[in-house]
Amino acid sequence: TLDDWVELDVDELDDEGRFSLEGENRRRSGEARVVVGRETARAAVNGEGLAPPRTSEAVNITIAAQLRASKADEDAAVRVGRTARITGTLRPGFEGREVILERRDGDGWRTLARATTREGGRFTISHLQERSEAFEVRVRFEEDEINTGWHDSPGRMAFLSRDGASWYGPGFYGKRTACxxxxxxxxxxVAHKTLPCGTRVVFKRGDRTVTARVIDRGPFVAGRQWDLAPAIKRALRYSGDGRVWAAVDR
Structure with a gap:
């Protein structure tokens, strides 16, 4: 070390004064400089005298953080009123760093929750919601004095409500839908009375989760919100008991 500087790497100058240095396993952003000392100077001049040490101007080196979050797609959908959790790791693995869970909001992002990293940079971030919907999420780390910012997009988060459902198909094959x-x-x-054609809807039944698009109008029976096309019925193994878990993708 020289003064309050920490040595990262050492190399000898070749006959033309060239060198190569690496900051291996560098974890923090900061300033760096190159010092040409007496031993390396001697190598440069082939032993003909000793040149005084020389120090370069300091330059800023930026070390980016890396964040990895667990997948949060519809397979991890939860019921309305329950907590959805995403786990992950922020590198370098310091404790006490804040990560932010955000959801897509138009052309931007809106904060849902915050969490602090534990030992090794691990984190668990949670969100509880009373409204049924599905949406894209990401986990973000803001830039600090150690590292630049980073984000990871683990997928979509779905909060499901228990809705009335029926299914249809036979007798209608080959006909045009309302969409x-x-x-x-x-x-x-899937058919719905009012949602725009093409709206994406997440359905869950037991351990099966599928995504459908609104293609038709219906059902026209009191107490039912959805009319499932045969492919969705099969994918969910829908038994016709009149209930499915669903969330409209926002």
Missing amino acids: GQTLTGEIKG
């Missing part, structure tokens, strides 16, 4: 599509046994669609 202008041809109904088949393979189309992954």
Whole structure:
């Protein structure tokens, strides 16, 4: 060390005065400088005298943080009123650093929750919601004096409500739906009375989760919110008991 500087690497100058230095396993951003000392100077001049040490101007070196979050897609969907959790790791693995859970909000992002890293940079960030919907999320680390910022997009988060449902299909195959599509046994669609055509909806039943698009209007039976196309019925193994867990993707 020289003064309050920490040595990161050492190299000898070649016959033309060139060198290569690396800051291996560097964890913090900060200033760096190169010092040409007596031993390396001697190598440069082939032993013909001793040159005095020389120090370069300090330059800023930026070390970016790296954040990895667990996948939070519809397979991890939870019921309304329960807590959804995302785990992950922020590197370098310092304790006490803040990570932020955000959701897509139009062209921007809105904060949902914050958490602090534990030993090794590990974190668990939680969000509880009473409204049924699904949305894109990301986990973000803001820039600090140690590292630049970083974010990871683990997928979508879904909060499900228990809704009335039925299914339809036989007798309607080959006909045009209210949204202008041809109904088949393979189309992954659902009917709803008012949602715009093409709206994405997440359905869950037991350990099965599927995504459908609104393709038609219905059901026209009191107490039912969804009419499932045959492909969605099969994917959910829907037994016809009249209830499914669902969330509209916002």
